[in-house]
């Protein structure tokens with residue numbers, strides 16, 4: 001249609017977001033802001049043991065405590081839950097076993113919070129402590145006692161291996177092989193809003209829960225499963241999240257508890273987690289140990305990579321199976337590796353479960369990869385910028401692992417960021433103690449497959465027009481601060497030629513909105529956005545058909561712009577949008593249309609090929625400038641430059657905000673954030689406890705620490721994306737950590753091969769350097785991990801067809817045939 | 819020891835109006851505002867004085883309402899985010915936060931706006947560093963602070979223009 005070529009009225013213009021006013025007036029209602037008459041309050045009793053058998057729970061005294069209405073224990077929840085069908089391993093309240101300090105074991109529901117807290121102290125739990133598994137290496141060495149009775153073997157949860165072409169051969173044929181070990185400590189989301197939920201029975205006696213969840217649809221399914229109530233009798237309302245970052249993706253024990261209590265008592269039940277509890281719920285960044293071997297030619301061409309990762313999974317599966325894949329699968333998207341081998345192992349440990357945090361599994365290997373490239377450039381005497389430019393993937397490429405690189409603006413990002421940061425003028429030329437570092441990254445605009453196997457759309461949108469000219473958009477997408485409501489409003493407004501003020505967005509409510517899978521993997525803009533385009537285009541077509549005769553033109557010559565509807569060749573005549581709507585409603589009846597979106601089928605066909613494909617990848621390139629005080633190791637970052645290939649910025653104010661917010665979170669991780677644990681002395685139970693379950697001890701950057709960020713948005717619309725818009729919420733976080741590490745090398749000539757990069761590590765590396773030892777701090781050994789025989793797949797350019805080409809042991813023969 | 823009364827009763831000045839309220843004596847100002855006065859615009863991220871989300875103005879000074887006992891607030895002037903708006907219009911700070919990207923998820927926003935309001939009252943033309951210093955106690959996980967600083971700067975300009 002001609003229409004699509006019209007200039008854009010809404011998209012690309014800086015604009016106040018549609019929910020902006022509610023946020024600055026305090027009117028926006030987060031979950032904990034909700035209250036209902038006769039509401040009760042729930043509190044959870046959590047395990048003080050990292051690993052123990054729950055022998056008995058005696059709640060009699062608690063039940064008799066004044067104000068207490070109900071006490072729930074593991075016995076009330078016989079059915080387990082889990083966000084992924086392959087790791088349904090968690091109970092709302094632990095039944096026989098607790099697996100981390102903080103695992104919930106019982107719940108008290110009382111007339112007020114104070115009484116509930118008092119009653120918690122009256123619950124007597126008998127535990128039999130078991131040996132805790134403190135880390136992945138410990139878990140490999142101690143297969144018994146097993147934390148779970150499922151998984152690969154012992155305490156290994158997931159173990160996988162893929163080889164795309166003969167990597168040993170690729171490394172043998174290289175001029176040299178860079179071999180490095182990296183470690184990335186775990187960290188947590190720390191959303192400002194602590195999780196809260198309010199459950200009650202509605203006027204029809206059906207269960208409704210309003211909750212700070214990123215994924216109401218998945219929560220809906222899990223509630224039905226655990227409570228054994230049909231989905232049609234449950235309504236999940238995702239309240240606006242006060243930040244998510246992945247921390248509100250998993251269903252939480254507390255959500256089942258208040259729902260169950262509301263069903264039992266017939267009264268509204270609310271819970272708000274304390275900040276300490278939020279640290280225990282976690283599901284954040286996995287600590288990952290990595291080994292990376294990369295073959296390189298003298299000219300600086302990469303010949304192949306062998307990547308091994310070892311993940312500390314914590315006590316439950318969570319998104320772990322996906323996280324495990326993500327510690328490798330996106331590695332070959334930025335640069336061309338003719339061959340690629342990836343082995344990953346996730347071990348259960350007795351700590352809060354790890355899961356998806358902004359960048360989900362990919363920041364860790366990206367850190368290693370980008371630091372290693374810097375080392376390779378150093379060894380070749382080459383500018384790290386040139387090395388990267390030499391190896392970039394191109395638009396439309398397949399990777400060795402059969403991922404389709406769609407549009408890519410990485411080259412533009414690199415050139416742009418080099419230009420605005422004066423890379424050439426600074427690298428190696430700043431005074432001692434100051435330096436610059438460069439790194440790149442990529443991220444998915446939505447994953448190719450849903451979390452549970454199904455053939456239905458990933459997102460649905462319904463648009464309703466009424467004769468007032470109001471456009472109402474219904475979609476299951478969840479506003480977590482990223483601006484998904486604004487994305488929907490902008491897309492529908494643009495398509496129908498109105499302004500966003502005429503659009504009302506209703507989202508994240510399983511009772512009234514079509515399913516959208518949730519706010520994760522940067523999928524909302526592309527998936528809900530494409531569904532919204534389809535719905536709005538259908539409506540526009542109906543309107544055009546209804547008014548074209550009056551306008552004296554053909555339907556596809558009707559233009560919708562700025563609240564007006566007119567003929568393309570006679571822009572003077574026309575009618576208002578409201579007139580067009582009334583005319584169409586008179587002819588066609590009530591006006592509504594739906595749209596839906598399913599991502600294209602990925603090219604890879606081997607088992608496991610479902611993780612990694614995306615309809616569009618975003619790309620980023622980052623330069624960090626750092627100043628290092630060589631006496632104290634103190635790191636100061638004066639400025640960061642970020643070029644991000646976004647396809648198109650729907651609302652540049654928000655896009656820029658996402659970039660800066662990502663840079664902030666990346667830098668905060670790079671410099672200080674650590675979700676780490678320590679053993680209490682034996683006489684104090686020997687338990688494995690969180691080092692810093694408070695915001696004061698868990699350090700994050702403040703306004704005073706945050707450097708200026710200069711953002712360049714690279715816009716080249718992606719054909720798979722709505723109005724060309726790719727993701728921006730996660731990608732720009734990823735290159736910050738390696739860029740900082742590389743800047744520190746440029747500044748003082750030491751390598752910090754682990755995250756976070758703290759002053760003590762810099763000092764240790766400087767001391768080593770002064771003593772003539774390797775100027776490096778980082779892991780020095782990699783344990784022997786029993787990775788399985790890899791699934792062998794031939795890369796596209798070696799005659800593969802995307803399927804597993806031979807069973808494991810025959811791979812050499814397979815390669816020889818080629 | 820004298821028995822602790824179950825509820826106490828007092829009157830504070832909240833957003834310019836007398837607000838008589840009775841509440842359990844252990845309650846913080848944050849809890850009384852949110853639970854007993856229904857003013858849920860003030861948020862909390864820790865209730866331990868670590869995050870700044872609960873900042874309100876007490877007699878014009880920014881105070882962490884999670885650390886203040888409501889019992890001590892009788893007769894004092896409390897200003898919360900609900901009192902910032904000018905009738906149907908947004909206060910320039912509110913407008914600037916909405917327009918400049920100073921608010922993403924919006925959870926830290928009420929606390930930051932209150933902090934900024936106190937800053938601009940005592941320093942109508944703060945430098946960027948002064949803004950950063952004043953807001954350093956308000957954690958924000960979304961914005962990376964830059965657009966918050968820009969919003970406060972732009973509101974300061976507007977407010978100065980209003981005064982002249």
Ligand code: FES
Nearest residue numbers: 865867869870884
């Ligand atoms: S809630 Fe008061 S400082 Fe965090």
Ligand code: FES
Nearest residue numbers: 922923926958960
């Ligand atoms: S806007 Fe989300 S915490 Fe500040």
